[in-house]
Amino acid sequence: MVATISQVTIDCANPSALADFWVEALRYEFADPPKTFSTWDQWLEAAGVPEEEWDPGARPYNKIRDPEDRGPRIWFQRVPEPKLGKNRFHFDLRASADPTAPLDQRKQEVGAESARLIALGAQQIAAFEDGDHYHVVMQDPEGNEFCLA
Numbered sequence: 001m002v003a004t005i006s007q008v009t010i011d012c013a014n015p016s017a018l019a020d021f022w023v024e025a026l027r028y029e030f031a032d033p034p035k036t037f038s039t040w041d042q043w044l045e046a047a048g049v050p051e052e053e054w055d056p057g058a059r060p061y062n063k064i065r066d067p068e069d070r071g072p073r074i075w076f077q078r079v080p081e082p083k084l085g086k087n088r089f090h091f092d093l094r095a096s097a098d099p100t101a102p103l104d105q106r107k108q109e110v111g112a113e114s115a116r117l118i119a120l121g122a123q124q125i126a127a128f129e130d131g132d133h134y135h136v137v138m139q140d141p142e143g144n145e146f147c148l149a
Helices: 015-025 040-046 103-120
Strands: 007-012 062-065 073-078 091-093 123-130 133-139 145-148
Touching: 007 015, 015 062, 015 073, 015 103, 103 123, 103 133, 103 145
Parallel strands: 007 073, 091 145
Antiparallel strands: 062 073, 123 133, 133 145
């Protein structure tokens, strides 16, 4: 058997807020609890997760999923320590419908998606162009870097 990624877990200070950002950014949806539980509260309780570790926001559990099941599920986990430096890994998001399209078209598509993500709470940090390659570096509302190409 080969190991596969079942979900990506992101440590954060405010899971509800970060899940709200990423569910919109990726056009995902909130995941339902496992079939044997009617709520995430019931699942957390049955799993023995202490209530002080639940997210104090709108949802006790913040898992999002790709509605087309192409991308990984993402879980936002509350941790007490702040982010101190650069991410050790990050998401690379494709904003251009056609990676072989002319550079000006891809830059326009990346710019439009960057503006949409900024309206959701992201920040654009830098833009890089090298020959026919173009991407921007962004940060989500908690400062986690990601790239948009």
